[in-house]
Amino acid sequence: MKLKYxxxxxxxxxxxxxxxxxxxxxxxxxxxxxxxxxxxxxxDIFAVLFFVYLYNKYVLKEQWSDIYVCRPAPSMKWIIIALLLSTGVLCCCIFLTKGTFAKGDFSRESVIGAVSNTILSGGPRAGITEEVVFRGLIFGSLRKACGSKIAVIGSAILFAAMHLVNIDTSNLYNVISLLIAITIVGIAFALIVLETGSIWSGVVFHGVYNIISGDLDILHVSVNQGFPAFWTYTPVREYRWITGIIGSDDIETGLPAMIGFIIVIIIALKSIEKKKMLNE
Known part of the structure; x- marks a missing residue:
């Protein structure tokens, strides 16, 4: 019976x-x-929701609420934390490094494309599709098959593995760094689901972080600027521990982001513990 999960x-x-x-x-x-x-x-969002719905209803034979695609709506607490974390990571990448700002020479249509790609694709598309799959379908299924702890860690590792396509996997250091960093992010998002009872706070958190943190088309922070961003911030040298892996679009591999998401994990665990105490 566990095979379907x-x-x-x-x-x-x-x-x-x-x-x-x-x-x-x-x-x-x-x-x-x-x-x-x-x-x-x-x-993209429609296709993900459609296929997840089919598998959840006809194979798992469960409801949307069983994979956390349900109420409650996003929590204001997690929205504020997302804004603070993403802004803090961006500020660390700029103020803890030496670099130069530049504005790309874009046509009006290119500016619209850069802004819409960051806000629409980096925000709701990535937030909804990845959270529905990893913190909804996969996390919910693993929790039923193996329990909460394995589900949190397992779904986080699987989420991290998906991001390996963004880096040079021939470099073992890059692979290990990314897997550790994105696993931390995945654990944080899974714990937010456990704390709130739905994926939606994680969806908003995910989208806000993507838009603000300096990884996309409006503002891109990297030593290697092979990215069509409207504004760029280019450090004068590699600050691996601050801005993350060169050539990756995952600024989460830098220490500011990793520390920030560890703090999110601590906050989520404390909130879960507090709710358990209130229910006893």
């Missing part, structure tokens, strides 16, 4: 892979960049 692991990766390509279907047509981005994000 473990099958959510390969299924989750496949859903994310094919839903992204389904979302890109609209690129075949000539349309305004903002509309194109909106359709892409909408199709």
């Amino acid at each position: 473990f099958m959510t692991i390969p299924l989750g990766y496949l859903i994310l892979f094919f839903s992204q390509r389904f979302g890109l279907y609209e690129s075949r047509y000539d349309m305004p960049v903002l509309l194109e981005e909106f359709i892409y994000v909408s199709l």
